[in-house]
Amino acid sequence: MSETLTKKDFKSNQDVRWCPGCGDYAILNVVQGVCAELGVHKDNVAFVSGIGCSSRFPYYMDTYGFHTIHGRAPAVATGLAAANPDISTWIVTGDGDALSIGGNHLAHLLRRNVNVNLMLFNNEIYGLTKGQYSPTSPVTTRTKTSPMGSIDRPFNPLSFALGCNSTFVARTIDTNLKHMARILKAAAAHKGASFVEIYQNCVIFNDGCFGEMSDKKIRDDRSVDLIPGEKMVYGNDGEKGLRWEGGAIVRCSAADAAVWDPTGSAAAAFAMSTLDHDPEMPNPLGIFHVVDAVVYDEAVNRQLDEAVAKKGRGTLKDLIYAGECWDVK
Amino acid sequence: MTTPTDIGAELPLQQAETVVIRFAGDSGDGMQLTGNQFTTTSALAGNDLATLPDYPAEIRAPIGTRAGVSGFQLAFSSTDIHTPGDAPDVLVAMNPAALAVNYKQIKPGGLILANTGNFGKNDLKKAELETNPLEDGTLDGYRVIAIDINARVQEALKDSGLSKKDAERCKNLYTLGLMYWLYSRDLKPTEDWLQKKFGEKAPELAAANILALRSGFNAGDIHQLFQGRFEVPKCEDLPAGTYRNIMGNPAIALGLITGAELAGLELVCGSYPITPATTILETLAAHKHYRVTTLQMEDEIAAVCAAIGASFAGKLGCTSTSGPGMALKTEAMGLALMTELPLVVVNVQRGGPSTGLPTKTEQADLNQAIYGRNGEAPIPVLACATVSDAFECAIEACRIAVEYMTPVILLTDGYIANGAEPWKLPNIDELPKIKQKFAVAKEGEEFLPYSRDEKGARPWAKPGTPGLAHRIGGLEKAHLTGSVCYDSENHEFMVHARAEKVAGIRDSIKTPEVHGPAKGDLLVLGWGSTYGAITESCEALRRKGKEVSQMHLRHLFPLPHGLAEIFANFKQVLVPEINLGQLARILRAEYPGVEFLSHGRVLGLPLSAHELAGKIEGLLEN
Incomplete structure (x- = not known):
């Protein structure tokens, strides 16, 4: 065509x-x-x-x-x-x-x-x-x-x-x-x-x-976009970040944020998926997991x-x- | 190694016309294999034959119990036969449970071969027997040959290198060898089969099994067990042609492949394993070089839905199941009907309701097939009469599905599924053609997915066809455009359009023939697997000079043209079924002036020809 x-x-x-x-x-x-x-x-x-x-x-x-x-x-x-x-x-x-x-x-x-x-x-x-x-x-x-x-x-x-x-x-x-x-x-x-x-x-x-995720005033603070190969950064001014501590995800400054890799084991993606109703943590959007099979x-x-x-x-x-x-x- | 000898030749050789043998043992004793081997060998010897495997639902029920008894009945004959026989001439009982469950059905004076190796105190207890039936007079009136097959197999295989346990597993072939001797059968087909099965991977097993078979054969003579041998000459009544032995489920599978080929389509079977239908899926899975796709789905619903998805994509979707699976597929069959896509649903009926009797036969899903959906939901229903007929019916189901763009239900049952018979192979060039063409876009013309051809069928436009993008679904469709439409007049129009399309299928089918006098007191009208028992009883009565006629229905919905005229020629119509009179009730509603009598038995077994003949005779005398 x-x-x-x-x-x-x-x-x-x-x-x-x-x-x-x-x-x-x-x-x-x-x-x-x-x-x-x-x-x-x-x-x-x-x-x-x-x-x-x-x-x-x-x-x-x-x-x-x-x-x-x-x-x-x-x-x-x-x-x-x-x-x-x-x-x-x-x-x-x-x-x-x-x-x-x-x-x-x-x-x-x-x-x-x-x-x-x-x-x-x-x-x-x-x-x-x-x-x-x-x-x-x-x-x-x-x-x-x-x-x-x-x-x-x-x-x-x-x-x-x-x-x-x-x-x-x-x-x-x-x-x-x-x-x-x-x-x-x-x-x-x-x-x-x-x-x-x-x-x-x-x-x-x-x-x-999903009001918190939609409201333009707070959504950047309440959600994080998981972009393959990029740092996990969020916040109204992009000042916050996420990183791994042991097997757990913790908050940190943007400077300390870890790079998101969706191509590894599903365990990291699974940990991310459980943040959805955690009031202390941003709710992740984006690509959680990609592997070939x-x-x-x-x-x-x-x-x-x-x-x-x-x-x-x-x-x-x-x-x-x-x-x-x-x-x- | 001892080789088969002919020294039994001095024993009297008697000719027998028809012999019925039942092999019975524990479900781990290999009785199905033994029966199947005897069947193949008899087919190759040119006999007509019919079989009835009868096995428990449990793969290995507790050893030695009555629940664990597995049986295989086989009738082989020098004349044209239609059933595996009501009463066996010979019972092979590998243990007390097998004897206890089966001996009452043996013909008076019949032969019972019992394996005394399994008649210890404990064996009797497991079979719930207080005394040994071989010794307590239970079997008075039968000819009993009691031998320790276990010991004989160990003796025969003592130099084979097999462990005692493995050697014992060859006892079924020793037994088969004995039966081959008794009925003068050729060992070669079974030997070839054993070579093929074990030869490459485990030559020692092939050799041991062949040795066991030959030892059993030789024992027939050496040990003077029998007073004579029998010979069942080849059947001269079989019409000329090329034959092969086949079972019902593989016949269905081959018919589906053939139907798809005749329509120029590729077959996709979505299925889920269920007794007794599974071997249809297994057979299809072995035919990928016909571009047959088999999708073993996660459940019965997914199985039919995948078949519907394949039909939407432009292949011929089919699904195979049994009663409980039919119940689950119901909603999806309604979807196939509403979206007017071809689909073949094979129901290998078993004893119901619910899980019922998974390994036993029944015809009680007729109402479910014809009526079992929400809404006005006509789906054509056909049923096969015999194992060979299963092949033709599968092609016919494909024809109706494709030419009329409709789901079709093909009913068969456990008896046909597992039964075997010689199949006269069709001439490839004479197989019916199935008309099929996919829609293509026409310049300047709007595509109307719910327009209809002269048969009432809508066009089949598969995804990927340029210019024909359209949407279908389970909501009511507007006539012609197929858009979602809740309009009441349109709904009534579409309900009629679907009903008339299915009713019109009767214009493409023949009125079934009446066998026997065209007029008379009694017509015996059957459907499905009761064909054998009905034919046998009617033929027997006609030989006795009684006037009785027979007709068999392949198409149950819609019913063929011309039945009213035929029924008018008889005072009464007897409808034998393995249910409580489901077809009889349908016919009473359809042909109110006719007196339909029901003969319904639900024993989990094929109808008894003998019992049916008695019923017919009674009616003729009144």
Whole structure:
């Protein structure tokens, strides 16, 4: 394809039907821009989703799209990727879709390292069913199904992904469009399963749940961007930093900050992932973990090629007239 | 090494038409292997045959217990046969539990070969027997040959270099050798198989097993165990052609590969191991050089979803499972129906509900197949009648899935899955063609993913096709455009469109034939694996001069054209099933003027032809 596509080319003709002010609009906007920049033709792109507010996403992309059933997008996408590894396959999911009903499929997609880009819109609430606590809601979250406060301990999506042997783990937020674009481009460039948690504000049922991370006045003080090969520096004036002490992360001055390396063991990334609800520490965004590993869908197809090379492409005659045959006259 | 001799030739050699043997032992005794070897050898000898493996759900239930008994029944014949037989002529019992579980089913006067090496006090206790049935009169009325096979194998293999334990493991081949002698079978196919299996890796095991087989064979004569030998001549009723021996699950797998090839598509099977369906996945996994992709997914839901994803991508997705797995796949099948993507779902039925009887056969998932989804959710359902028919049905399932852009459910069961029979191989050039073409963009024309062809099928546009980017999903679709649409009139239109498309499949299928008189008092109407028992009972009754007709359904939803006219020619229609009358109830709703009688048994076993014949005879007399 020689024609250059623009962001507009990735917009479908469907009316977008998220609530006014929903963080999903920002994500859609960024994804459409990122797709145009990737240089992949929209006919070679597929968006696969499950069920939930986020899962309406494919209808708004003028690419191939499959709005599947609750929690199963990773499984459908695995079949799609295995059947055609040349398609740029994206999964759009939410905290309920990915971590409640679809937790099993998510785990297996990640450990298999299927070549997909997965965006988990985390708003710590069930939106489409009107505001029940989700598997990422903090304990004590009060909703109609938890009137005395939720008692379930939440998942940390990044810890989960790292525990599944993910090869690319990152986090971004709906209010920082440039950051989101950078992270999504890195995810798309990674060969294998790219897991991106996107903090996404649900304006109706959980407004402000990532307020500290969004508020321009304090966000630089409350979050740190993990940029591969750069110092872990944060603060309103970039005056603070993070460094390692034993296996633990501690605060320090910007001058003493350590350089972030996401390509090593997952332990460092795991330690970083646990800072998300620590009031003393900045909450990390950015790229937590990137390693190379065998890509599932490529390996699946390589085995087919190897089998054909070794045995020759099977014919129906060989298939049916196989083993010990005898003639009856 | 002793070699097979022909010195038994002086013993009287009797001709037998059909012989039924049941091998029974502990689940670690290798009875399935023994039965399969006898099957292959008999097939190569030109017999018609039918088999019934019967094994416990546990891989190794406690040794020596009744729960751990594994059986393999085999009928081989010089005539055309349809079932593995109701009552065996011969029981091989490797331990007291195997004897206790099985002896009552043996024909009166039948032969029982018991391995006394396993009839110690403790063995009897494990089998919950207070006295030794070989001595207490239990087996009066049977011919009993009691020999210590354990000791004989040790004696035969004393110079083999094998440990005592390893030598004992060869006792099944010694036993097989005895049976080969009794039925004048050729040792060579099994010897070749042993060479192939062990020859390279463990030549000493190949040699020991072959020695055990030959020792058993020679013992038949040397020790004067039997009063005579039998010979089952080759079957002259089999139609001319090339044959091979095959089991039901591999036949399904080959049919799926063939169906995909005939449609010009590559097959992708998403599956999850489940008894008794697993060997479909295993067989497909061995055919990667046909560009067959097998994805062993994390669960049943993921398995069907991966198949759907593959179909979306432009390959032919299929999934293999059994009842509990079907229950899990239900929602995803609805998605395949809504998105109108081809998908073949094979349900190898087993005893239910819930986990039920994993290794036993049943036909009780028919209602689930036809009705088991939310919403108005018509999915075509077919069922295979025999092991060979499984191959054809798999192709037919692929045809319907691809030509009509629909999920299809193919029902088979544990009996067909594990049963073996000689398969008359089809002429490759005569296999049906499957029409398939992917959508391509047309200049100046809007692509309408939910437009329909003359069959009601929508276009299949795979990702990567220039200009056809579109979205599908489980929400209701607008006619033509496929956009999400909650409009009530559109919904009703689409519900009808999907129903009519599936109903229209009957225009592409033949009305099944009636065997026996076209008019009469009684039509016996079956579906699925009861074909053998129904055929056998009807043929037996017709030989006795009774007038009874038979018809078998392959397509259960939609039902073929012309059934009402056929039913009108009979006073009553008897529907034998391995359930409590599921098809009978469907037919009563569909053809209200016809008197359908149900014959339903749920024993975890194939229907008994003998019992069914009695039922039919009773009806004919009234």
